[in-house]
Amino acid sequence: MSTPAPKAKEVTSLVPARMDRLPWSRFHWLIVVGLGFSWILDGLEVQIVAANGFAKTLGMGPVEVGLAGTFYLLGQVCGALFFGRLTDRLGRKKLFLVSLAVYLVGSGVAGLSFAPWFFYIWRFVAGAGIGGEYAAINSAIDEIIPSKYRGRVDIAINGTYWGGAALGAVASVVFLNTEIFPQDLGWRLSFFIGPVLGLLLIYLRRHIPESPRWQMTHGREEEAERNVDQIEERIRNEGKEVPPVDESKAITVKEYGRVPFLVIAKVLFKKYPRRTFVGVTMMVTQSFLYNAIFFTYALVLENFYDTPPASAGQYFIVFAVGNLAGALLLGHFFDTWGRRRMLFGTYVLAGLILLVSAFLFNADVLNAGTHTAFWCASFFFASAGASAAYLTVSEIFPLELRSQVISYVFSVGQLVGAIAPTLYGALIGDGTDRTPLFWGYVLGSAVMMFGGVVCGIFGVSAAGKSLEDIADPLSLVSGAEAGVTPGNTSTR
Known part of the structure; x- marks a missing residue:
């Protein structure tokens, strides 16, 4: 006769309430810098690779260079899925240290490449590390930052990707300048910028x-x-007052171990199907638009406006700064005006501006500068909406599977978005006919506006709310079982 498994211990906790009522402090800035810098590394990494300084050294043509991007993307997807599950099981801190270390190794060794196949392997590894970061970091940030500031902080941090991209563009100008560095050395040195910065991050983390x-x-x-207790003591040592905690906000939970895939499926498709639809829609639409424009902007400038390849990077810096500004300046309103209103507005405005530029482009009344200005205006709004996609997915699902859900939705978005560069590259062609690309821009604007409408109708009002008020933890106990557990599949 088998012995029944011991019942999990129940505890009544004020941890969420204590974390959410904390004032902003230097501790929270440590979280922003120590965890948020990952997106700067990702933007830096992508832009340095986009400069293709390694192509001549390794004997790589356009197809081989494209494969390097594909391997990085596949690495991100695999890393997100693998590390995302481990993050929920083993903890946020262990995995945001491990994923960063994986990125450091992958990027650094790629800089030592002597053949395309070797380069592909380590680009995959670097991508796996960054993919793991997306899952582990978004989870940790949203669980540590007070609810009052969670929206603006998460959006600003995700938006710093574009600060990294701008930094990568500047670095490429320097390191790929053969008057400063030999051709075979400059691109290798640029691949070590991320790892050097990453070592500092490991110390902070x-x-x-x-x-x-x-x-x-x-x-x-x-x-x-x-x-x-230690966090509160650090804040008091800064001379700030820690408000009293509202004891009525205590929650009772029990220990929750590994989450079976069947339980995950029930949460996603039975308990929260609308939220799953919103999360996937947001991630797919923003990924499609970003990949469509980001990976082809240089081709558009060169083929339709006769912009020299060497000058395309200058336009990109302006484009990246516009993206960064949107995330930093609009994030505050996601906490004050609300998630649904801002998601609807940013997605739809981004799509409308792109649609206007599509008609002007087709009428041949734009030049390289004015077209870039329209991109900047569109992505000023799109960057805030895209960053909010990660925020939304992170906060609308239970704590015990938060990282995994981020990894699933991120992977779907990346895989669908990967179609866009190939599609738009084909629409650009040799630059003699504007009509195919015009319809491509119309499609991109429609996709983005569709995402905004979905958010406006089905989005979750989460601004200022505790994570536990937005989605019950699976481990929550309130009289009867409140969560979805292996032995209890209630979908309350």
């Missing part, structure tokens, strides 16, 4: 605690309380 929310639901309530 060692001082970032594990998510107390994750500890609370994994049988480590004492560690969670101790971590919050």
Whole structure:
């Protein structure tokens, strides 16, 4: 006769309420810098590779260069899926250290490449590290940052990708200048910029605690309380007052271990089907538009406006700064005006501006500068909406599978978005006929506006709310079982 498994211990905790009522402090800036810098590394990495400085050294033509991007993308997808599940199971801190280390190794070794196949392998590894970062970092940020600031902080951090991209464009101008560095050396040195910055991040991340929310639901309530005590003490030492906690916001949870895939499926498609639809739609639409424009802007400038290849990078810097500005300046309104209103507005405005530029492009009344200005205006709004896609997916699902859901939706978005560069490259052709690309821009604007309409209708009002109020943890106990557990498939 088998012995029944011991019942999981239940604890009543104020950890979420204590974390959400904290004032902004230097501790939170540590979270922003230590965790958020990953997106700068991703933008830096993509732009340095886009400069193709390695192509001549390794004897790579356009197809081989394209494959390098494909391997990086596949690495991101695999890394997100693999590390995302481990992040929910083993903790946020362990995985945001491991994923960063994987990126450092992959990027650094790629800079030592001597053949295309070797380059592909390590680009895949670097991508896997960055993919793992997307899952682990978004989870940790949203669980640590107070609810009052969560929207603007998450959006600003995701938007710093474009700061990295601008930095990568500047670095490419310097390191790929053969008057400064030999052709075979400059591109290799540029691949070490990310790892050098990453080493500094590992040092900072060692001082970032594990998510107390994750500890609370994994049988480590004492560690969670101790971590919050230490955070509060650090804030008091800054001379700031820590408000009293509302004890009515205490929640009772029990330890929750590995989440079976069947439970994940029930949460996504039975308990929260509308939220799943919103998350996938947001990620796919923004990924499609970004990949369509980002990977072909240089071809458009060169083929339709006779812009020298060497000058395309200058236009990109302006484009990247516009994206960064949108995320930094509009993020505040996601916390004050609300998620649904801002998601609808940013997605639709981005699509409308792109649609106007499509008609002007087809009428041949734009030049390289004015077309770039329209891109900047469109992506000023799109960047905030795209960054909010990661915020939305992270906060509308239960804590115990947060990283995994991010990884699933991110992977779907990346795979669908990967179609866009090939499609738009074909529409551009040799630059003699504007009509195919015009319809491509119309498609891109329609896709983005569709995403905005979906968010406006089905989006979740999450601004200023505790994560536990937006989605019950699977481990939540309130009289009867409130979550979805292996032995209880309630879809309340």
